[in-house]
Amino acid sequence: MSTPIKDDSRHSTSSSTISSAPFNSIVGEHPNAVTNRFFSYERIEEISNYLRKKIAAAPEVAIICGSGLGGLAELITDKISFPYNEIPYFPSSTVPGHRGNLIFGILNGIYVVCMQGRFHPYEGYTTALCAMPVRVMKMLGAHSLIVTCAAGAINKDYNIGDMMIIKDHLNFSNFAGPRFPPVGHAYDREYVTLMKQVAIKHGHELREGIYSGLGGPCYETIAEIRALRILGGDAVGMSVVHEVTVGAHCGFRILGLALLTNKCLTEYNAAHESLHEEVIRISELKANDMQQLILNFVGVLKENYV
Ligand SMILES: O=P(O)(O)O[C@@H]1C[C@H](O)[C@@H](CO)O1
Numbered sequence: 001m002s003t004p005i006k007d008d009s010r011h012s013t014s015s016s017t018i019s020s021a022p023f024n025s026i027v028g029e030h031p032n033a034v035t036n037r038f039f040s041y042e043r044i045e046e047i048s049n050y051l052r053k054k055i056a057a058a059p060e061v062a063i064i065c066g067s068g069l070g071g072l073a074e075l076i077t078d079k080i081s082f083p084y085n086e087i088p089y090f091p092s093s094t095v096p097g098h099r100g101n102l103i104f105g106i107l108n109g110i111y112v113v114c115m116q117g118r119f120h121p122y123e124g125y126t127t128a129l130c131a132m133p134v135r136v137m138k139m140l141g142a143h144s145l146i147v148t149c150a151a152g153a154i155n156k157d158y159n160i161g162d163m164m165i166i167k168d169h170l171n172f173s174n175f176a177g178p179r180f181p182p183v184g185h186a187y188d189r190e191y192v193t194l195m196k197q198v199a200i201k202h203g204h205e206l207r208e209g210i211y212s213g214l215g216g217p218c219y220e221t222i223a224e225i226r227a228l229r230i231l232g233g234d235a236v237g238m239s240v241v242h243e244v245t246v247g248a249h250c251g252f253r254i255l256g257l258a259l260l261t262n263k264c265l266t267e268y269n270a271a272h273e274s275l276h277e278e279v280i281r282i283s284e285l286k287a288n289d290m291q292q293l294i295l296n297f298v299g300v301l302k303e304n305y306v
Pocket residue numbers: 065066067095118120148149150151216237238239240275276279
């Protein structure tokens with residue numbers, strides 16, 4: 001039996017369903033049925049209701065913090081914090097640099113919900129489950145989604161510590177879920193322009209580019225980086241695309257921001273290999289700049305859109 005997804009998406013209608021491919025009941029439950037439970041309307045509603053009863057207001061902006069970037073939550077006031085393992089049906093954070101809290105409160109005058117750490121498919125969770133909190137944050141009322149991440153620099157001109165607006169992505173991860181949602185305009189062009197203005201006003205240099213989303217957890221081979229470069233990738237990571245795909249499906253206006261924490265290897269005689277410890281170190285070093293950008297962007301959203 002397929003599971004209807006009721007959502008107020010600009011792209012989909014209440015008739016959006018997951019196809020019910022035939023399956024043999026002797027073999028057991030169809031994988032789609034298992035996946036469906038992670039994001040059925042009723043489950044998202046149950047989680048949202050659990051949280052709604054405990055928070056002060058409906059959040060307007062949802063933020064997902066990438067590796068080492070969760071310090072943003074320190075800027076939130078009037079905080080209510082939920083460790084992921086206390087929220088029904090939430091998975092646990094298992095990656096260093098992802099603290100695993102869902103935080104509600106005020107950021108620069110706007111009520112926000114902030115994921116202090118995200119879920120990655122390489123942690124053993126399905127992409128649908130990793131992206132499930134995006135649906136919860138939408139159901140709680142958020143209209144805009146800001147996604148941050150650490151990523152490796154592929155573009156020769158981009159350097160360690162650069163911040164990059166994600167203007168589009170290459171999706172190399174697999175996905176199960178509602179079929180054929182359009183994602184051609186997933187990254188909001190107006191938000192890209194706004195963020196560039198914010199960066200100029202506050203003296204931050206900002207790159208712009210295409211994020212390649214791979215499954216991980218290994219970093220890339222030299223052949224892979226060379227191929228991604230030919231395909232137009234400017235940066236590479238192991239997240240973002242599942243959240244943005246689901247975010248676009250449920251009608252979020254989305255801004256993506258990557259911190260380039262390492263230069264990807266493209267030569268066989270290069271000695272240095274990427275390490276997660278290095279990724280975290282650079283993230284933490286540049287976290288303040290990322291936080292200021294987001295803080296000021298949220299302030300502009302308040303003036304212009306809320
Ligand atoms: O959650 P993000 O995308 O910021 O984390 C990146 C990708 C991997 O999880 C990890 C690799 O160092 O950092």
